[in-house]
Amino acid sequence: MKDTDVARAVEFIAAELPREAWPHWNQGWPRESEAALLDAIFSSRAAYGTPKTGVHAVVDRWRTHRSVTAGEHLDNLSALAAFTDRGDELATVLGNRQRVPGNYSTKAEGVARAAKALVDAGCRSSADVEDTESLRSAVVSVPGLGPRTFETLVFLSGKLSAASKDLLARFATEASSSEELLSSTDATELLVAVSEHLDVDVRTLTHAAWRYQRTAEQPRRSKKTTTSPAADPLAESA
Structure with a gap:
């Protein structure tokens, strides 16, 4: 990877996504499937928030409810699935009553139903x-949840699907001002080089x-939206 490519990307x-403004400078939720599912659903069409608000606040409240301490992982989807018929109770635990796209239910209910569908699968x-059709079908079977929710779950769980690799290749191409689309291999090489330059973990970058x-x-939900993603971190659609 050329030094000029790395410099352009930096x-x-x-x-476009400075660490002081872009809220996603973290590793996601590897080895924490419960947190990954909560994030995938609660980040849909909502401000992501800070480390103490928004999605992180929801995860923190769930962690407290589960009595999971430092060093332990939220990695048992059955714990969320147990609230399938107690969605209102889960919404109270999470301190959030936002609705899923389409207003079919609260996001808390969506989380519980998605967890149950995943466990059943x-x-x-x-x-x-894993990025499999059976698990994708399980998630999208829940009203208000779509393919993007599933893709987010897979990515936040530490897995790179073919679609995610292609998306990162497009990012690396734009960031380095390459005239040709970079391969997934070249994109990975660039991200590693940039992470070393920025002294940040490559998973975080x-x-x-x-x-x-x-x-x-993603398509903008309002014609009034003209700011860059870093200035206005729009939530992802379902």
């Missing part, structure tokens, strides 16, 4: 999360880049 990141922890590109490519 400049692009500083301008044989997915009980992050080790079981990958998460920030993935979220940025997803936001940049």
